[in-house]
Amino acid sequence: MRFDIVTIFPGFFEGVFAHGIVRRAQAEGLIEIGLHDLREYAHDRHRTVDDRPFGGGEGMVLKPEPLAEALEGIGVCAKAERGAGWEQGSEAARERGTNRRSFDSLRSAPVAQDDKAASGTRVILLSAQGRLFTQQVARELAGLERVVLICGRYEGVDERINEIYCDMELSIGDYVLSGGELAAAVVVDATMRLIPGVLGNEASGEFESFGAADAEIDVDVEGVPRSQHGAGGLVDYPQYTRPAEFGGLRAPEVLMNGDHAEIRQWRREQQLRKTLKNRPELLERAELSAEDRRLLDAIRSGEKI
Ligand code: SAM
Secondary structure, eight states, X not given: OEEEEEEXXXXXXXXXXSSHHHHHHHHTTSOEEEEEEXXXXXXXXXXXXXXXXXXXXXXXXXXXXXXXXXXXXXXXXXXXXXXXXXXXXXXHHHHXXXXXXXXXXXXXXXXXXXXXXXHOEEEEEEEEXXXXXXXXXXXXXXXXXXXXXXXXXXXXXXXXXXXXXXXXXXXXSSSOOSBSHHHHHHHHXXXXXXXXXXXXXXXXXXXXXXXXXXXXXXXXXXXXXXXXXXXTTSOOOOOOOSOSEETTEEOOGGGGSOOHHHHHHHHHHHHHHHHHHHOGGGGGTSOOOHHHHHXXXXXXXXXXO
């Protein structure tokens, strides 16, 4: 899978992608990350990429022309051109990006309705105004061939870039960052670890917070102990390691007795407890069994389980 990031700070990502799983995934050729400096697509002496907002107000806005040229330069065509298929459209886009021809007619051609689904590519604008980035969105992106991420700065990006090129706006949370770079790094990280082969064990991405329910996981996957529990939309259970005693607290005995059935039950109860305490809204759409509901009632009423 390939990620392309358009940014005014390509250097920002040097450290971010140089460690751990994301570094290994690149080294093993499972993912590729292309960084594209927006200023290379500005043609004045000062390599200007921003301008004052129409209508007045604070700050500056990223201008549309350098962004359009950057996108076309990396083979991203306008949505209106994708009816011809991404590859064909991309050729035209690359040529236009290279030759700096007019962008005036980009909105005029009709958009093919099913093109996005067929293309295997998504063009994403990082924005506090976007759809919330969740594990479910990460799963959707992990099935694609290519994700293009546009990082805003200042007061944001001229909206016509969104209208002409972007398939979706994504927000990583209800707060405002000073730029889209941190958000892009979050999207790349959460997405790439769900690509088959990136995590050592094929199933380890399943047994995590917001992961699938047990029933949807093939628990016979080699190397997955039967003591693990699928989250089914809940947060994960707490983890402990050696030493058994630390800071006056002992790790739960049940985890050390080797009884996988008991461990599974304890972990499920902990998932329910943590979700109820920290993210109660998740319980509304979680897949809960009759046993889960019984445990939840007991937790709520303070009953001993
Ligand atoms: N004026 C914008 C607003 O109020 O929605 C905020 C602009 S912000 C200072 C600059 C850039 O940071 C945005 O264009 C976007 O790319 C990025 N950004 C800020 N918050 C974000 C978030 N929660 N998720 C994703 N990107 C974000």
